[in-house]
Amino acid sequence: METEIRFTHKSLVENSKSGDRNSQYQLYELYVDAMYNIGMRFLGCKEDAEDVVQDSFIDAFKNLHKFKYESTFGAWLKRIVINKCINHLKVKRLPLSTINDHEFHLTEEVAYERVAAVDILKVKTGIEKLPQGYRQIINLYLLEGFDHNEISEVLGITTSTSKSQYHRAKKKLVEIINTL
Structure with a gap:
């Protein structure tokens, strides 16, 4: 097949x-x-x-x-x-900033429950409202299916930066969706 x-x-x-x-x-x-x-x-x-x-x-x-x-x-x-x-x-030189590991402790279940309960239009709108660097990570990881190693390779960043940016982007996305 x-x-x-x-x-x-x-x-x-x-x-x-x-x-x-x-x-x-x-x-x-x-x-x-x-x-x-x-x-x-x-x-x-x-x-x-x-x-x-x-x-x-x-x-x-x-x-x-x-x-x-x-x-x-x-x-x-x-x-x-x-x-x-x-x-x-x-x-365009849109920067990605690094954060320390302790700054992105999220309760995964809560974040996913909130996003899962929201209709898809709010998620799409939320992604569009993300800062460009965050949107890029969300697109690569969630929508295009890249893993953090691939993202780090493509963007020229470390794997840990990719992970931290993803967690930060996900947190920001949930905040945006909750205000819609």
């Missing part, structure tokens, strides 16, 4: 590798909306998200020869988009 998933769009990918513009357009149409949503979650600005997605597709098509079906095409492209979003944010 997993092999089938990896090769779902193999003919489109292979034709695109050969320079077939029609196949490239079909791949673009299949993935542009999902990649735009990722860009919006990270950047929060329509124009920035559109630019990053376009740049991501250009890079993907230029480097398609490097795609070896070790994952799905969508997962490979998603990684490109996420990396471009992160690089875009780094250019």
Whole structure:
């Protein structure tokens, strides 16, 4: 089954590798909306998200020869988009601050109960209201499924900073949601 998933769009990918513009357009149409949503979650600005997605597709098509079906095409492209979003944010130099371990002791059960009881629109609104650094960690960890080691690698921070930022972001998200 997993092999089938990896090769779902193999003919489109292979034709695109050969320079077939029609196949490239079909791949673009299949993935542009999902990649735009990722860009919006990270950047929060329509124009920035559109630019990053376009740049991501250009890079993907230029480097398609490097795609070896070790994952799905969508997962490979998603990684490109996420990396471009992160690089875009780094250019803006949005800082992540470190905190001491004792500053983020939360009662996990209470935080999760509060968030679980709130409707999804409040959660989405709350994420949008988070400071950019917090939103970035929440997006990577909760929405994109990265673990703290991957986040630390992608953002160029320590694993403990990733964990502390996540806990701080989660606490802030609960505060925001409780005021909505």
